[in-house]
Structures are given as structure tokens and as C-alpha cells.
Amino acid sequence: MASPKQQTYIKALVEDLKAEEPNIPNAVLTKIEQVVAAVHPDLVAVIANADAITSRRASAIIEQLLVAKGLIPQATLTEAQEKALEWVKAPEQHRDGFLQSLLATWERKKELTEKQWACLLRAHATNGAVKSVPLDMAALLNGIPDGWYAIESRTGNNDLDFFLVTTNAGRMNPANKGKRWVKRFVGGDAKTIDMRTSERIAVAQELALLSPEECQAAQLLFGQEVGSCGRCGKSLTDETSRNTGFGPECRKHLSADVLATVLAQTTELVGV
Ligand SMILES: [Zn+2]
Numbered sequence: 001m002a003s004p005k006q007q008t009y010i011k012a013l014v015e016d017l018k019a020e021e022p023n024i025p026n027a028v029l030t031k032i033e034q035v036v037a038a039v040h041p042d043l044v045a046v047i048a049n050a051d052a053i054t055s056r057r058a059s060a061i062i063e064q065l066l067v068a069k070g071l072i073p074q075a076t077l078t079e080a081q082e083k084a085l086e087w088v089k090a091p092e093q094h095r096d097g098f099l100q101s102l103l104a105t106w107e108r109k110k111e112l113t114e115k116q117w118a119c120l121l122r123a124h125a126t127n128g129a130v131k132s133v134p135l136d137m138a139a140l141l142n143g144i145p146d147g148w149y150a151i152e153s154r155t156g157n158n159d160l161d162f163f164l165v166t167t168n169a170g171r172m173n174p175a176n177k178g179k180r181w182v183k184r185f186v187g188g189d190a191k192t193i194d195m196r197t198s199e200r201i202a203v204a205q206e207l208a209l210l211s212p213e214e215c216q217a218a219q220l221l222f223g224q225e226v227g228s229c230g231r232c233g234k235s236l237t238d239e240t241s242r243n244t245g246f247g248p249e250c251r252k253h254l255s256a257d258v259l260a261t262v263l264a265q266t267t268e269l270v271g272v
Contacts, residue, residue: 001053001055002052002053004056005049006058006059007047010046010047010058010062010065012063014067014119016069017032017065017068017069020072024072024073025108025109026109028071028088031071032068032072033069036065038066039051039060039061039065039125042057042061043061043065046058046061050056054167056086068229073111080117080121081120081121083124084117084120084123085106085120087124088124096204098140099199101203101204101205101209102139103210104118104205104209105142107141108209109143115136115138115139115142119136126267135220137170137181137182137200137204137227138179140180141165141180141204141208143212144207144208144215145165145215146165146183147230148162148163148164148165148219148222148223148226149162149163149215149218149222149230149233150162150218150222150225150226150230150233151210152216154178160225161203162187162222162225163182163203164182164183165181165207166180166183168180169177182195182200182207184203185222185226216230216254219246220229220244221245222245223241223244223246224234224242224243224245225247227242227270229241229245229250230250232250234247244259
């Protein structure tokens with residue numbers, strides 16, 4: 001039978017997992033639940049009564065719980081980073097758009113890029129003097145690939161807005177290499193137009209909230225609606241391409257699974 005020591009350890013591991021739960025991203029939580037589900041009936045039994053299962057079975061449970069615990073993303077933060085996070089999360093904190101997007105990125109990914117940390121630390125150090133935070137579109141658009149996006153209009157009237165996300169290749173000016181940009185797609189000869197800074201930030205923030213699957217769904221929707229590839233922007237000439245929103249070359253970058261998921265999500269995004 002399981003020893004009282006094993007029982008205590010199992011209880012402690014379960015408590016740890018429960019305590020961490022609010023901080024774990026949903027995708028990870030699902031994996032953890034699957035791992036725990038494999039031993040669940042025995043787990044319940046041993047917590048109630050150490051004699052309920054064999055010592056060997058208890059070891060197996062402990063192993064499984066350790067696997068589950070290992071799935072929790074460990075952000076090792078410096079003291080300054082922890083303080084800056086605490087500061088930006090405070091409910092009374094007035095967060096400008098940039099800080100809101102940093103916080104949203106943190107909540108979603110439990111990580112920030114070096115540049116994003118630099119911005120957050122500087123904002124904290126100056127207690128949010130907005131001017132000290134550089135407008136860094138690359139940081140805002142971190143994780144959002146270049147491409148053509150269709151997203152629900154912010155006016156909320158079920159229309160779609162179209163945007164182009166690009167990265168400067170530095171051909172004209174090497175100093176600009178790597179800079180990111182968002183433009184509004186208007187079609188016609190102009191194709192894309194620049195937006196006011198405030199609008200550009202607002203759109204970038206919205207795009208930044210998209211998961212990788214949602215990014216692909218938005219690109220696919222662009223392709224279907226506009227008839228140009230959501231990834232490279234070239235005209236979609238055949239029917240398959242128009243239906244899938246991506247040209248034959250760009251489709252190769254999507255797995256069959258992703259394509260299926262993305263197609264399913266498309267209807268959700270349009271809201272029909
Ligand atoms: Zn393409």
C-alpha cells in the first residue's frame with residue numbers, strides 16, 4: 001500500500017498544481033488535465049486514504065503529477081521585471097494603449113521579448129510617463145506574421161476591415177531593416193493607405209491579440225474576400241485558391257490540420 005509519505009507528497013503536488021492554475025495558459029491547462037486524468041480515480045482514492053492503492057501505483061501517480069508540473073511554463077523573472085509586472089497589473093494603474101497591449105501579450109504568452117521588457121521596465125521606472133515609451137511597432141506586432149488580414153470592423157457592424165502587416169527589408173535604408181508596419185487595405189489602385197498613428201496603434205493592438213490560428217484565419221478570410229493571397233498578396237486565379245484564401249505556394253506553409261481548423265474558424269470570425 002502507499003506510504004503516508006507518498007500520500008503527503010501527492011497532496012502537496014496537487015495543491016501546487018491548484019495554486020498555479022489561474023496563471024497557466026489554457027492550452028497548457030488542457031495538457032495538464034489530460035496528464036492528470038490518466039491517474040485520476042487512483043489519485044482521488046489515495047488522497048482520501050493512503051491504503052487505497054499500492055505503493056507502486058502511488059509512485060506512478062507521483063511521476064505523472066511531476067510530468068504535469070513540468071508542463072507549467074516557468075518564467076524566471078528578475079526582481080525588476082516582477083515589480084514592473086505588479087505595477088502594470090495594478091487595477092488602479094492607468095495603462096495607455098501600449099502598456100495594455102504589453103500586458104495582454106504577457107497574459108497570453110507568459111513571456112515578453114527583450115524589447116517589450118525594456119519598454120515595460122522604462123514605463124515602470126518613469127511611472128508611466130507615456131513619452132518615455134517608444135512607439136515600437138515591432139514590439140506591438142511581436143508574433144504576428146507579415147500578411148494580409150481581414151478582421152471584424154471595430155465599429156462592430158459586422159463589416160470587415162482589411163490590413164497589411166509588413167516588415168521593412170531595409171532595401172532603401174538599411175537602418176529601417178526589421179521595422180514593422182500596418183497599413184489599411186482599401187483596394188483599387190491605391191491598394192494600401194497609411195493610417196493616423198493612434199489608429200495604427202489601435203489596429204496593431206487588435207492584431208497582437210490574435211493567436212497563430214486566428215492569424216491564419218484572418219489571412220484566409222482576406223484571401224476569400226478580396227481574391228488575393230492572404231500571405232503574399234498575389235491574385236488568386238484558380239477556384240481552390242479563392243476558396244482557401246491562399247495561393248498554391250503559400251498553401252504549402254499550412255498543415256492540413258491547420259487548414260481544416262482555419263476553415264472552421266472562418267465562419268466564426270465572420271460571425272455567420
Ligand atoms: Zn501567396
